[in-house]
Amino acid sequence: MARWSVSRRTLLVAVGLALVAVAVAALVIPRRSVAPPLVDVQLLALNDFHGHLEPPSGSSGQIDGVDAGGVEYLATQLRLLAEEVQRPDTLTVAAGDLIGASPLLSAAFHDEPAIEALGLAGLDLASVGNHEFDEGSDELLRIQNGGCHPQDGCADPARPYTGAHFQYLSANAFVTATGEPLLPPYAIREVQGVRIGFIGMTLEGTPAIVTQSGIEGLDFRDEADTANRYAAEMQEQGVQAIVVLLHEGGTQAGGGGINDCTNLTGPVVDVVGRFSGAIDVVVSGHTHQAYNCVLDGRVVTSASSFGRLVTDIDLRIDPSSGEVVEARARNVVVGRDVAPDAAQKELIGYYRTLLGPVAAEEVGEASGPITRAAAPSGETPLGNLTADAQLAATDDEEGAVAAFMNPGGVRADLDAGPVTYEEAFTVQPFGNYLTTLDLTGEQLDCLLEQQFVTERILQPSATVRYTVRQAGTPGSAADPCAGTKVDGITIGGSPVDPGGTYRITVNSFLAGGGDGFSVLPRATNDVVGGADVDALTAHLGANRPVAPPATDRITLG
Incomplete structure (x- = not known):
């Protein structure tokens, strides 16, 4: 009896172990993996705003045959484009010359109104253009960080200037004495779980087109070499989707429309041609031209000037690799047939009152x-x-x-x-x-x-x-x-x-x-x-x- 019962117990244990083994085997049978869905990211881009709070006049106020521009309408257009995709994580970026060479309404207050308006419009990141250096690097740092003007003080002491609500990036402007960038060279933003790197820079030739006092104590380095350096640095941090905000540009041949790329020529072509394969998209500027190109396999855009166009860029990113697998862009006219943004209208009225009767x-x-x-x-x-x-x-x-x-x-x-x-x-x-x-x-x-x-x-x-x-x-x-x-x-x-x-x-x-x-x-x-x-x-x-x-x-x- 004892021998029988032991044999039965042994048999039961053996059967149990076999069942467990089968179950475990079932668990480790390879299954066909399901790739995670691609992440869609919207970038809205502008360039060469030049403090145009109010609609530009004359021929400067038209583009593509439409009356365009004015920050009241720009802010509305940015909101409408973001609402089209129904995602909360749209990023708004710019490729330099947001200030400088501005109309009186902004220039009279050292372009603080333009910076405030762009912050209200939701701008997140911007490269530094040559005109950001018109009043020198110390003034540019004040524009970024806030504080009253050292000579002229606050336009309204009851409402001191608090600085930009967006981050300027300046990868290739270096402080001569230290060798360090004047401003952060790049920024990394996470959108819907994917990380995107943005490198900001102005043209290497800035010293030739800015008053010498404006660039005193600064060195400007090659755009492509600098972008490639920082792109590699971000890749080491695991960032594979990379956008360059480049204040340098080109020009289409005659007849090219705002979404064309007809025989594009100019410095941007050479610069982009020397970018590493890590760079996916280039938002450009400086020439005040509109174009929508694919150069060397990457999207290259420019939204003319004065806030008359917005570039709507759609990226599709593989969340597993972090790579951009698709990029599309379109330039959209900022027409004046939309409702003006109330906050911008109030801001313009505030500075009009401060300006007083001298303007008229x-x-x-x-x-x-x-x-x-x-x-x-x-x-x-x-x-x-x-x-x-x-x-x-x-x-x-x-x-x-x-x-x-x-x-x-x-x-x-x-x-x-x-x-x-x-x-x-x-x-x-x-x-x-x-x-x-x-x-x-x-x-x-x-x-x-x-x-x-x-x-x-x-x-x-x-x-x-x-x-x-x-x-x-x-x-x-x-x-x-x-x-x-x-x-x-x-x-x-x-x-x-x-x-x-x-x-x-x-x-x-x-x-x-x-x-x-x-x-x-x-x-x-x-x-x-x-x-x-x-x-x-x-x-x-x-x-x-x-x-x-x-x-x-x-x-x-």
């Missing part, structure tokens, strides 16, 4: 529209008018015989009819001062030859005439004077003597070598005068009504 003061009159439309020579009516105004302000007191204006310093057209101080300020918003200096005739010739190296045609005063030889050859960056493009320079009807000395007026930006005109810092006997906008308003008042100047000062031969 009538300073002159134009007999017709005076625009920045370029003639084949490169002259523009408004550029020529500005040069005339600067000469008129310095001919008697400083003995100037000619003046030249950089085309990028003329920022808005003038409509026909009365011209207010605000409109004049919008034409010349940089706060530059007139500088009158001595150039030899040989240096003057070199200055004009250098236009064809820098690819920026200076706007001449009415006293200047010369011919551009289309068969001539430009000089080089190392020796601009070697060019043979310019011939027959006259001032006041008399040929320029290479050995003579001529008093020439330019603005302080050009006098410091801005836009790459390296001849001007070698001039002598420079005298700094009044503000450029004061010269313009005085000229408008003295010649009322002023007519659009002819663009016949440069002849193509």
